[in-house]
Amino acid sequence: MNGMTMKRSFLFRSLIIPLWISFLFLPFKGLLPAAVLFVVLSVTIPLSKALAGYLKEIRLPDLRLTRFVPAGDRLGLLLLVPALLLPFAGDNYITDIATLAGIYIILALGLNVVVGYTGLLNLGFVAFYAIGAYGYALLNTRLGLGFWSAMPLSVLSATAAGFLLAVPAVRLRGDYLALVTLGFGEIVRLILNNWDSFTKGPNGINGIAAPQVLDIQIGKISLYYYLVLVFVLVTVFVMRRVQDSKTGRAWIAIREDEIASAAMGISTTWHKLSSCAFGAFWAGLAGTLFAAKMRFVSPESFTFMESVLVLCMVIIGGLGSIVGVIVGALVLVLLPEVLREVQMYRMLALGCGLVFLMIFRPQGLFGGKHAASDR
Amino acid sequence: MQLLTVKSLSKQFGGIRAIEDVSFGVKAGDILSIIGPNGAGKTTLFNCLTGFMRPTRGSILLTDRELSALPPDSIGRLGIARTFQNIRLFREMTVLENILVAQHARIRYGVVSAVLRSTAYKDEEKSLREKAVEYLELLGLEALAAKPSGSLAYGAQRKIEIARALATGAGLILLDEPTAGMNPLETDEMMALISNLRVMGKTVLLIEHDMKVVMGISDRIVVLDHGVKIAEGSPPEIRSDPLVIEAYLGRETH
Numbered sequence: 001m002n003g004m005t006m007k008r009s010f011l012f013r014s015l016i017i018p019l020w021i022s023f024l025f026l027p028f029k030g031l032l033p034a035a036v037l038f039v040v041l042s043v044t045i046p047l048s049k050a051l052a053g054y055l056k057e058i059r060l061p062d063l064r065l066t067r068f069v070p071a072g073d074r075l076g077l078l079l080l081v082p083a084l085l086l087p088f089a090g091d092n093y094i095t096d097i098a099t100l101a102g103i104y105i106i107l108a109l110g111l112n113v114v115v116g117y118t119g120l121l122n123l124g125f126v127a128f129y130a131i132g133a134y135g136y137a138l139l140n141t142r143l144g145l146g147f148w149s150a151m152p153l154s155v156l157s158a159t160a161a162g163f164l165l166a167v168p169a170v171r172l173r174g175d176y177l178a179l180v181t182l183g184f185g186e187i188v189r190l191i192l193n194n195w196d197s198f199t200k201g202p203n204g205i206n207g208i209a210a211p212q213v214l215d216i217q218i219g220k221i222s223l224y225y226y227l228v229l230v231f232v233l234v235t236v237f238v239m240r241r242v243q244d245s246k247t248g249r250a251w252i253a254i255r256e257d258e259i260a261s262a263a264m265g266i267s268t269t270w271h272k273l274s275s276c277a278f279g280a281f282w283a284g285l286a287g288t289l290f291a292a293k294m295r296f297v298s299p300e301s302f303t304f305m306e307s308v309l310v311l312c313m314v315i316i317g318g319l320g321s322i323v324g325v326i327v328g329a330l331v332l333v334l335l336p337e338v339l340r341e342v343q344m345y346r347m348l349a350l351g352c353g354l355v356f357l358m359i360f361r362p363q364g365l366f367g368g369k370h371a372a373s374d375r
Numbered sequence: 376m377q378l379l380t381v382k383s384l385s386k387q388f389g390g391i392r393a394i395e396d397v398s399f400g401v402k403a404g405d406i407l408s409i410i411g412p413n414g415a416g417k418t419t420l421f422n423c424l425t426g427f428m429r430p431t432r433g434s435i436l437l438t439d440r441e442l443s444a445l446p447p448d449s450i451g452r453l454g455i456a457r458t459f460q461n462i463r464l465f466r467e468m469t470v471l472e473n474i475l476v477a478q479h480a481r482i483r484y485g486v487v488s489a490v491l492r493s494t495a496y497k498d499e500e501k502s503l504r505e506k507a508v509e510y511l512e513l514l515g516l517e518a519l520a521a522k523p524s525g526s527l528a529y530g531a532q533r534k535i536e537i538a539r540a541l542a543t544g545a546g547l548i549l550l551d552e553p554t555a556g557m558n559p560l561e562t563d564e565m566m567a568l569i570s571n572l573r574v575m576g577k578t579v580l581l582i583e584h585d586m587k588v589v590m591g592i593s594d595r596i597v598v599l600d601h602g603v604k605i606a607e608g609s610p611p612e613i614r615s616d617p618l619v620i621e622a623y624l625g626r627e628t629h
Binding site: 238241242244245246247249250252253256257259260261262263264265266267268 | 426451459464465479
């Protein structure tokens with residue numbers, strides 16, 4: 001009986017997903033391409049599943065080198081090669097998108113600390129991103145500070161904002177917390193929009209300097225791509241190690257059961273504060289990188305939709321999973337570019353995608369039972 | 376030596392007196408059971424002792440440290456650990472990780488040394504994991520170490536909760552109905568386990584409904600009824616106490 005329902009649900013999944021995707025394509029490409037797409041997908045989806053099972057069985061020869069790299073990291077290192085070669089292979093447009101994706105990865109990993117690990121729903125996370133971006137923009141244009149001297153300050157101010165917002169907010173739970181953070185995000189945007197004398201209001205700030213490394217101006221997008229890549233690697237590196245520390249475990253424990261965590265002697269208040277501050281830290285970094293990339297900031301870049309987008313990245317990939325969040329960020333940055341042709345229906349497709357994701361993989365693409373212990 | 380002293384503890388919810396003027400003490404190394412009909416205030420008492428509820432009046436002393444105004448995590452760090460009536464494991468974490476979290480308060484390294492993977496971090500994490508495995512072995516759970524705790528059988532989850540309470544290093548363990556929902560075989564196993572805690576030098580405070588368990592392993596018993604302590608004594612004394620019989624069976628009316 002159980003086997004039968006499983007078989008049926010497998011059939012359902014491997015047919016309904018291609019059907020849905022081809023249906024979405026129908027209005028744009030006509031009947032024939034949609035039908036082809038359906039056939040291709042309905043073959044490749046089960047096949048890739050079978051292949052994935054087969055790949056798991058393969059054992060890599062135990063070279064001396066592999067001993068130094070944990071099994072999970074080998075794939076990551078493998079992916080680094082195309083990432084390093086990208087500016088040579090692609091044109092400026094692709095590099096530009098990839099740079100933006102890198103910034104969003106940092107931002108989403110920051111939100112993942114708050115939502116994914118600690119389980120605090122933050123709907124105004126973009127505020128810290130904005131503080132990081134405006135921090136660098138203002139320090140650079142008003143005080144003439146360079147990228148490397150302004151960055152610690154702008155990141156620190158985002159971190160401090162994260163901590164200070166958390167002080168009243170951690171007393172709240174669930175919906176209430178979400179509302180307060182939502183409000184905070186809007187307040188920051190409104191201040192940026194209305195404080196004309198300081199932030200130049202809706203006109204935004206332009207003429208922000210590009211960073212400099214050893215007398216080289218990182219103005220060119222391919223160079224800037226590498227700078228962002230370095231920061232992404234640093235973020236992932238630090239994130240994984242914090243996740244495997246007592247602090248990371250305490251955050252996850254609070255998400256799992258706040259009362260039990262307190263009974264274990266974990267200060268839930270302190271750890272919620274530190275998680276909000278730590279998350280905001282990376283948002284500040286992402287904001288600084290964003291301002292330095294665009295050389296221009298305006299309140300328009302920091303709307304509520306942006307918070308939702310980043311939250312989607314975290315949820316799509318799988319709450320609490322670093323790999324998942326990276327994939328989520330890549331998907332949500334790249335997908336709109338790929339679907340640019342059918343721009344009108346982008347949000348529709350995204351919405352449908354999210355609904356289907358929640359039906360078929362409520363834990364996210366990469367979040368599994370072990371999302372919490374993904375390492 | 377008196378490890379825990381509760382003095383005229385009261386807890387009111389609005390007009391309802393959940394606990395009224397309850398006093399008792401627990402000697403180090405004892406197993407003290409708290410029994411009473413449903414709604415007698417047993418779990419409320421546990422919640423007061425562990426800081427999840429603030430008592431309206433009275434004092435709670437751990438040796439000579441006043442606990443009644445402290446938050447739960449401070450009390451946890453001072454050496455009281457508990458299990459919950461409705462199991463509260465970190466369900467998506469593995470069994471081993473549950474035990475690691477419990478050792479949180481004993482870990483000395485900071486975030487920076489965790490990021491740098493300093494020797495302090497490595498040494499401490501290694502010994503944490505070894506200790507965690509020891510705790511699991513103690514309860515016969517080592518085979519489950521890598522399983523997500525939420526997916527395990529009920530009896531195993533109860534045991535993990537006890538392993539987790541032990542792993543905090545607390546000297547006083549509060550067990551809230553550890554045999555609830557268990558079959559007779561599992562109950563016997565749990566009894567042996569609780570007696571074993573005493574051998575390990577732990578002091579145990581136990582809420583339990585199963586009279587076989589209570590009479591079998593308790594050194595002393597406190598009986599609550601409608602928030603009031605109606606009796607205290609050794610198992611034989613409690614068994615023959617008329618007030619206790621009345622509370623459990625009702626007054627004879629003929």
